[in-house]
Amino acid sequence: MLLEGQERIPSGCAVTGVIDRSGKGMTGEDMIRSIAVMHDRSNGLGGGFAGYGIYPDYSDFYAFHLFFDDGAAKTATEEFLGRHFEIAYASEIQTRKIPEITDEPLIWRYFVSPLSRKLESSHLDEREYTARCVNKINTYIKGAYVFSSGKNMGIFKAVGFPEDVGRFYKLEEYSGYSWTCHGRYPTNTPGWWGGAHPFGFLEYSVVHNGEISSYDANRRYIEMFGYKCNLQTDTEVIAYIFDYLLRRKKLTLTEAAHVVAPSFWSTIARKSKEDQEQETLLRKMFSSLLITGPFSIIVGYPGGLMALGDRLKLRSTVVAEKGDKAYIASEESAIRVIEPDLDKVWAPAGGEPVIFELYGGRK
């Protein structure tokens, strides 16, 4: 059987996310309760979490989370890391042995910072340098896979039901101001841990429910800019698209949302002249990054979460607010289970981005 990345595996899913806009920390436990309600939207072949603000003591370092198939992959990776980064701290990620989660790879965490001499001679900015190193490890070191690479954030994922994955990673021990979570329902998979979601790239993380029909158009376009879609999953290509639009083209989140889920031409024609110009320009410039087919995603980034659904709203998304907290989930029940008494609940329109950020804005 082919491994994930050697063939394309469509999957359905559940997503949920929460942010405390005052910046107060939360453990991952609420996310576990939230996703457990949507148990039937997963099939035990993948689950995962992303937490932001969880590594305040190492917030200046890129936190690399890695899966290794074996010791040789670990040795090769550490050699590579040593050549390119200063490693501030390295340790195995603490896990809880439970019967529901089996066949775990070696799971390690490294807090790293680019070697200044190397960075200088590369003529790249720090993030691009780091991004390229991550791509190199994932493409060229057999049996090694970086599945989280942002600062002061971390992704935790595995093959299994998401609520079990949360317990496995001891998420009650982490405290973050925002979390996202994903339960996966792939149609078939050999059960590779790297294939679970969230998918992260530098500080961006994406959880995604759906199967996009534009995949190969998007993939072939984004690969022009140095990205390598090793996993062949929708989530991976969506994460790269956001990295490209936000980090490299410096678009705003709303502009990026207008690229991937633009209004129909007929809708644009009814908007104000100014909006017409801006949205038409974005569609003309980035037409190959338009995503079609069902999707509902939560994009996590330092200081915020963005919910976005496809323009026909072929996947459900519900958002809600309660005091400082804001919630996003595939189903309202997943929000109600952790906060029954909400100030406001609504279902955003297809293609309409909903952005919740810390009161201080993006970090």
Add this chain to the structure above:
Amino acid sequence: MNGTLFIYPDYEVVRDYDKCIACRVCERQCANEVHSYDPDLKKMFADNTKCVNCHRCVCLCPTHALKIVKSDNTYKINANWDNQTINEVYRQAGTGGVLLSSMGNPKPYPVYWDKMLVNASQVTNPSIDPLREPMETAVYLGKKNAGIERDENGRLKDTLPPQLKLSVPVMFSAMSYGSISYNAHESLARAAEELGIYYNTGEGGLHKDFYKYGKNTIVQVASGRFGVFKDYLETAAAIEIKMGQGAKPGIGGHLPGSKITDAVSTTRMIPKGVDAISPAPHHDIYSIEDLRQLVYSLKEATDYKKPVIVKIAAVHNCAAIASGIARSGADIIAVDGFRGGTGAAPTRIRDNVGIPIELALASIDTRLREEGIRDNVSIVAAGSIRSSTDLLKAIALGADACYIGTAALLSLGCHLCRSCHQGKCNWGIATQRPELVKRLNPEIGYRRLVRLVTAWKHELQEMMGGMGINSVEALRGNRLMLRGIGLTDRELSVLGIRHAGE
């Protein structure tokens, strides 16, 4: 035996005398003078040797008494020396001339469109009903590689070079006034305007009457420079530099003097009745750096307000050529495959030079992406796009839009008799004889073109909806939507697709 041997005609006119009423319509309709009436016998007769099989008489016979059949006359069967090959030797031995042909390559080369199958959604991803949901077919052609700039309010500035907006990714390909008639041109121009697309003048200049369709007109600058002057360039929506044509890569054009009427002569700015010969190369372009100069000369002349298209024939190293063009300043590359049509070409060249558009398009799109310059240009595929599925498959392979020529002429009545070079088109298309030209009514012609493209658009929308794609932009280069059937590994790898079942 110094003259030409008698060669038995390929096709025979069969008349059902029980139905024939000797009304002599066939006689009047045939510019080749196939039909004649014998007043003594009160009967119609046909001279098969003159018949080009254009079906004009078949279509207009009021009692449907006529049909054309393939002759069963044959030389001794020979798999190597077939009848046509033998006849061509006889013709050349009789005339000493180069064999001429028209329209696209009719030889049985593989048609890759017919060896690719299209995907549809099932279960994991819903199909979309185009009758209930928007299904977008509009595209913009031009460079997309502009930088992001903002004004003082933080709003994005429009930094994009000029674009062509198409309501549906189809354009009418270059067919010159001269090779086709005034009425054919008028039909194409009016249809392009109504459809929100573009037609292309070819290298024959632009008749004064058609300047009013300028915003839907692509004007061509070819090696003969016929009809090129300031107003011509300024009137157009875009300018196309013709480097080559799929039907006859490597050679120029030849419009016989008999087609250079007063109006054609004025439009082309050449003497009346004299053969119009466009050179094989542009004599100011012997390499890629020269092309760049012409691209920028034309941009300078039109104040950088119009996209410049460079059209090339699909030849063996077209991917590398396209890469050069993408760096030459051109906004759009048009690639014309070897099954593309022509008003006249040497038979040997039409039938043997160049490669299929499917392979050329796939390798060009792949190459430009590998080099990271796909955004520098849009790609327009041409050279026998016969239906909405060819169109869809071309887009999935990587085309931004397609040119259609033969299909457009068919909708005007052309029956692919491949005799355009004789100038006696009974359908009023490939002729300048006034009595024939007037048979093509532009009022009817343009409506038939509009209906054809509209029908294709509906079909494109249906198939896109089936795939769960509601914007043609998400189909472009989406090769996972295609699978090969009965193709070798090498063919699949050039096309960049997998085999059915994989």
